[in-house]
Every structure is written in C-alpha cells, then in structure tokens.
Amino acid sequence: MAIRISTQMMYDRNVSQLSNLHGNMLRTQMQLSTDRRVLTPADDPVSSARALEVTQSYELNEQYVLNRQSASASLVQVDSTLETVNDILDNALVEVVRAGNPGQSQSDRDAIAVALEGHLADLLSQANTADGSGGYLFSGYKTNTQPFALTADGADYYGDQGRRELQVGSGRQMAISATGSEIFLENPTGNRTFQTGADPANTGTGVISPGTIVGTTQPINYEINFTKDATTGAVEFSVTNTDDGSQVMPPTAFKSGEPIVFGGMSFDITGAPANGDKFTIEPSRNQSVFTTIRDVVKALRNPGSGPTAGAELTNALNRANQNLQNARDNVLSVRASVGARENELETLDSSASALRIQYSDQITNLIGLTTEGQIEAVSRFQQQTTSLTAAQQTFRSATQLSLFNYI
Structure with missing residues (x-):
C-alpha cells in the first residue's frame, strides 16, 4: 500500500528534526560555556543533590572567611591599643621610680604629679577608643556607651562584662574584643596574693x-x-x-x-x-589602674615634710609601683590572649583554603566538566554542528523538489 506524504508533513518532520538538532547543539554549547556537565537537576538528580550540599558547605566556608577577616581587624585594633596602653604604663612607672629619689624637692614631685596626670588622660583616651564603626572597643555589649569617665578617686565603668564574639569556624566562636573591666579594673594589688x-x-x-x-x-x-x-x-x-x-x-x-x-x-x-x-x-583585691595613678598623684602632692612624711611617701610609691607593674602584667596577659586568637585565625584560614580547593574539586567532579569531559563535549559539539548543517542543507534541497522546477 502506497503511503502519501503531504507537503505539510514533510515540513513538520524536517522542522522538528532541525529543532532537536539545534537544541542538542545549544545544550552542548551551554555545557562548554558554563563548564558544567549537569545543567539542570533532571540531568543527574543524585549528583545535583550532592552538589547542592557541597555548594552550601562551600558558601558557609566562604562566610567564615569573611567573619575571620572582621575578627582579625578587631583583634588587630585591640592589640594596637593595648600596646599603647602598655607604653603609657611603662612611662608612668618611670615617673613613680623617679619620684622615689630622696633628692626630689616638692616642686619636682609636683612636676611628676602633672606628668602622671597627663598619663592618666592618655590612658582614659585609650580606654575610650572607638571601634571604627560608631561604637567603643572596650564597652562590652554596650557598644554605643562610652566605657569610662574619670572621677576624683579613679574612673567609673559604664560598659558591661560581655565579650563580643563571631563564628569563625564550624565549631568555633571567638571573642573579638576585650572588656574595659578586665583590662583597666581587674588589676590585683600587692603581690597578687x-x-x-x-x-x-x-x-x-x-x-x-x-x-x-x-x-x-x-x-x-x-x-x-x-x-x-x-x-x-x-x-x-x-x-x-x-x-x-x-x-x-x-x-x-x-x-x-x-x-x-x-x-x-x-x-x-x-x-x-x-x-x-x-x-x-x-x-x-582588684583595683582600677586609674585609682592607682590617682592615689600616687595625691601622695606626691601631700605637703607633709620630715622623716615621717618621707616614709609615708615611700610606702605610697612602693604600693603604686607594685600595682602599676600588676596592671602592666595584666595588659600583657590580655595581649597574649589576643595574639593567640590571631594565630588561631591564621590557622583557620589555612584550613579554609584547603577546604575551598576540596569543595571546588568535589563540585567539579559531581556536576562539572572534567578534562576528559571537555574533550568529549567539544567533539560532540562539532559533530552536532555538522549534523545540523547537513540537515539544513537536506531540508533546503527537499523543499525544492517540485515538477514546476522542470517546466
């Protein structure tokens, strides 16, 4: 039985074939341009699901990198400020030792008291350091509250005991600041016992x-x-x-x-x-470093004279010297803690770099084009291009098969 092929059927079949060939070529072209083997979950549901999990881990790892950058910036500022505080305390200790010279006159002691008051003002300035984002570095959770204000006996603290933290790793939260109380207030007196x-x-x-x-x-x-x-x-x-x-x-x-x-x-x-x-x-007991300096300034300005007054001044200077050393040691201890956290951040960054490479490789293996896959895709694209070109030429020739062409 003869089969009649109408002109419309011929066009429909050729258009459908050309469309399929063109779609296959475009898909291969997209694989090459995106460097991905799996373009939609339907291409490989299992690999797509696994790749989604790995991608989420990759993005989380990148967020931890950003958190560590913020943490590092904050810790660097804390360390820099504490270095300045340590220098101020060193200078104050030099003045206290100089005041112990028995050859000092009252005017000399008054001059030393003025110098110590200058160190006290510098110390307050460092204690009220801004964090660069509109808050204060050492006020705990009360970032918008100025932590310290001088009083007649020392300074009042208006911050809290909170230590701001950031998630810097999958199982690590790190303090990115120090409170004003632990630096400037919690300084043991005497020999610490x-x-x-x-x-x-x-x-x-x-x-x-x-x-x-x-x-x-x-x-x-x-x-x-x-x-x-x-x-x-x-x-x-x-x-x-x-x-x-x-x-x-x-x-x-x-x-x-x-x-x-x-x-x-x-x-x-x-x-x-x-x-x-x-x-x-x-x-x-714990004593504010501001109180320590205030006390020694008062002792230096005591108008007493004679051996008894000299012994009282010596006792006051000895006490101030010991307490200032304790305050400096406390600052060094906090700086050591900050430095340890900075080193930990560097270690975590090294680990994150290795994880970034690992996750990228896993994603490539799951949905990406490997070297062998790229070679296969390029070969397939050339074959599909040739097939499409041949089909277009065949369709063009077929549409010109008419008896009218020979009349």
Missing part, C-alpha cells in the same frame, strides 16, 4: 615591703603593732589576726630589714617604727 600597707597615723619612719609567698597562705587580714619601751628604747612588734582577734606572733624584738615570716608570707619593715605604729596585711 596579699598587699601590705602602713597606717596613715604612723609617726615613725617604718617602710614595709610588698612581700613574697614562701608557703601556703590564706586570705586573712593581719595587723602588725609596734611598741617601744620608754626606758630602754627597745622596739617590739606583735602580729594579730584581725579576722578572729587571735595573736599570730607574740611580742618580738624588731630589727630593721629582718624578714618577718608567718602564715606562708615573708616581708620586711625598714626604718624606725614609733610606739603605736601599725602596718597591715590584707588579701589582694
């Missing part, structure tokens, strides 16, 4: 040392009381536990500079304490 002091009412020339730890000690308050025999001139001291009133050391002959040891502590008192003079031993 206990602090020595002289009663302001003393009339002798006794000077007590900061002391050291020589055994197990407990946070207890002690008082060292001096008595002087009016007849013989012999000076004795006794030690009392002021927490419970018990006597720790009975009356003992005093020798200037000889170590006094009890309760795991050792210290000495030099000079000539007078009858009724008292010295104290207290547990170390």
Whole structure:
C-alpha cells in the first residue's frame, strides 16, 4: 500500500528534526560555556543533590572567611591599643621610680604629679577608643556607651562584662574584643596574693615591703603593732589576726630589714617604727589602674615634710609601683590572649583554603566538566554542528523538489 506524504508533513518532520538538532547543539554549547556537565537537576538528580550540599558547605566556608577577616581587624585594633596602653604604663612607672629619689624637692614631685596626670588622660583616651564603626572597643555589649569617665578617686565603668564574639569556624566562636573591666579594673594589688600597707597615723619612719609567698597562705587580714619601751628604747612588734582577734606572733624584738615570716608570707619593715605604729596585711583585691595613678598623684602632692612624711611617701610609691607593674602584667596577659586568637585565625584560614580547593574539586567532579569531559563535549559539539548543517542543507534541497522546477 502506497503511503502519501503531504507537503505539510514533510515540513513538520524536517522542522522538528532541525529543532532537536539545534537544541542538542545549544545544550552542548551551554555545557562548554558554563563548564558544567549537569545543567539542570533532571540531568543527574543524585549528583545535583550532592552538589547542592557541597555548594552550601562551600558558601558557609566562604562566610567564615569573611567573619575571620572582621575578627582579625578587631583583634588587630585591640592589640594596637593595648600596646599603647602598655607604653603609657611603662612611662608612668618611670615617673613613680623617679619620684622615689630622696633628692626630689616638692616642686619636682609636683612636676611628676602633672606628668602622671597627663598619663592618666592618655590612658582614659585609650580606654575610650572607638571601634571604627560608631561604637567603643572596650564597652562590652554596650557598644554605643562610652566605657569610662574619670572621677576624683579613679574612673567609673559604664560598659558591661560581655565579650563580643563571631563564628569563625564550624565549631568555633571567638571573642573579638576585650572588656574595659578586665583590662583597666581587674588589676590585683600587692603581690597578687596579699598587699601590705602602713597606717596613715604612723609617726615613725617604718617602710614595709610588698612581700613574697614562701608557703601556703590564706586570705586573712593581719595587723602588725609596734611598741617601744620608754626606758630602754627597745622596739617590739606583735602580729594579730584581725579576722578572729587571735595573736599570730607574740611580742618580738624588731630589727630593721629582718624578714618577718608567718602564715606562708615573708616581708620586711625598714626604718624606725614609733610606739603605736601599725602596718597591715590584707588579701589582694582588684583595683582600677586609674585609682592607682590617682592615689600616687595625691601622695606626691601631700605637703607633709620630715622623716615621717618621707616614709609615708615611700610606702605610697612602693604600693603604686607594685600595682602599676600588676596592671602592666595584666595588659600583657590580655595581649597574649589576643595574639593567640590571631594565630588561631591564621590557622583557620589555612584550613579554609584547603577546604575551598576540596569543595571546588568535589563540585567539579559531581556536576562539572572534567578534562576528559571537555574533550568529549567539544567533539560532540562539532559533530552536532555538522549534523545540523547537513540537515539544513537536506531540508533546503527537499523543499525544492517540485515538477514546476522542470517546466
């Protein structure tokens, strides 16, 4: 039975064939231009789903990179500010040591007090450092609140104890700042375990040392009381536990500079304490560095004169020297913590670089064109181009098959 092929059918079949060939060629061309084997999930559902998971991990890794850049910028600013604070404290210590020179006149001490007030202003400026984004670096979570304001006795802190953090890794949140309280307020006094002091009412020339730890000690308050025999001139001291009133050391002959040891502590008192003079031993406590500088400025401007005033000034300078050293050590400790976090960020960045390459390779293997795939796609594109060209020429020739062409 003869099959009749109409002109319309011939056109429809050829147009459909050309359309299919052209679509296949365009798909191959898109694979080459995007460097992807899988253009839609329908091409390879399993690989597409897996590639989506890997892509999400890749983008998350890139976000961690951005977070670490922000964290690093903040930590660098904190470290730079703390370096300046350390320099200020070093300069203040130099002034305190200079003030201890017995040859200084009152006008010299007044000049040193002015210099220390300048260091105090510089210290406040660093404590109120802006973070570059409209907030303050050391105010904790209260970024829009200026953390410190000077007072007659030191400075008040208006920030909080919060430490701003950023997610810098899949399982790592990192503090990107430090609070003003841990830098400027939480500075231990004395030798970090206990602090020595002289009663302001003393009339002798006794000077007590900061002391050291020589055994197990407990946070207890002690008082060292001096008595002087009016007849013989012999000076004795006794030690009392002021927490419970018990006597720790009975009356003992005093020798200037000889170590006094009890309760795991050792210290000495030099000079000539007078009858009724008292010295104290207290547990170390936290003190603002602003208070430390304020106290030493007041001591330097004390108009007292004579041996007793000199001993009082020496005790004040010794106390300030020890407390400023503690404040500087505290700043160095915070800087060490900041430096450790900066090193950790560098390690995390190195790991992120390796992950970036790993994720990229996985995505390429799942939906991308490998080297072999590119070669195959180029060959296929050339074949499809040739097939389309041949089909177009065949269709053109077929449409010209008419008896009218031969009349």
